[in-house]
Structures are given as C-alpha cells and as structure tokens.
Amino acid sequence: MADDDSTSSKDSSVTGKLADESDDVTAESEELSVSSPAVEVTLDSLAIDESRNVNNSLDDPADSNIRTVTPGDTPYTSAVRFEDLSLSPELLTGLYVEMGFQRPSKIQSISLPMILTPPFKNLIAQAHNGSGKTTCFVLGMLSHVDPKLAAPQTLCICPT
C-alpha cells in the first residue's frame, strides 16, 4: 500500500511537471510561427493581365489540344448541341433561355457526355479558366436531383 501511495504521488508530480513543460513548448512554438520568415511575393507577380479575354476559352478551336483518356472502351461521343445530352426539358430551358447559351463549349461537349451518360465513371477534367467547367459539374449534379425530394442530394466541394 505504502508503495502504491508513493507511486501515485510520484505520478502526479511527474504529470504536473509534464503539463508545465507542455505549456512552455506551446509558447515556444507560437513564438516560432510568428517569427518564421514569409516567402517574398511582389504585387506585380499577382497582377491579372486584363488584356487577356477569358471567355476566348469558350471558343477553343476544334483542333485545340484537349485529350481524353478513358479506361477500356469509350462509348462516349462529344455533344455538338445540348439536346444531344439526355438533359431534362427544364435544364435545357435553363441553358437556352435563362443562361442564353447557344451550344456547348469544347470542354462541355467532351466531358458532359461522360458525366451524363451511363456507364457513369469518376472524371478528372482540366481546362482553361472561363472555359465552362462549372457548367459541366453543375449540370452533372442537377441532372441527378429529384426536385420533388426536399432534401440535400448533391455535394460540391470546391477550392475557389
């Protein structure tokens, strides 16, 4: 019993000491993170070149360097018109009437058949800023939503 008591008192003193040490370490690391040098970034390097028309990307020429890589057979053909995709009448109205789109951009014509036509697969798509990628994943999400079901049905995780 005496041994047990001495052990527990030893333990609590050790514990107290560790907690103190731990506080010191926290204070030290806070100081370190405040004083660590930042990478130098000049304002000029962050400037956006306004002379570049972002929406030019919507009209990528047919021979632009877009590659599609799919495993196995590829039953997908690119869509020339939004009607070539199995979109609901409501989504087609939204595209043509509300958004005023006339035809799919290059990235849309290639990726939308992959997104909207079975067999559904995971997709990684890469294209210029302003080339219409948002429409690709939004149409993919909306085409799977049941408007009669009042519950969250899709999740979009996006870093921008």
Ligand SMILES: Nc1ncnc2c1ncn2[C@@H]1O[C@H](COP(=O)(O)OP(=O)(O)OP(=O)(O)O)[C@@H](O)[C@H]1O
């Ligand atoms: N098929 C289309 N026809 C006409 N305009 C379109 C079409 N698709 C998208 N747009 C318009 O082009 C602009 C850029 O599209 P969007 O934001 O989808 O591009 P993005 O590739 O997602 O851009 P970012 O890389 O900056 O996120 C938007 O104003 C959008 O409404």
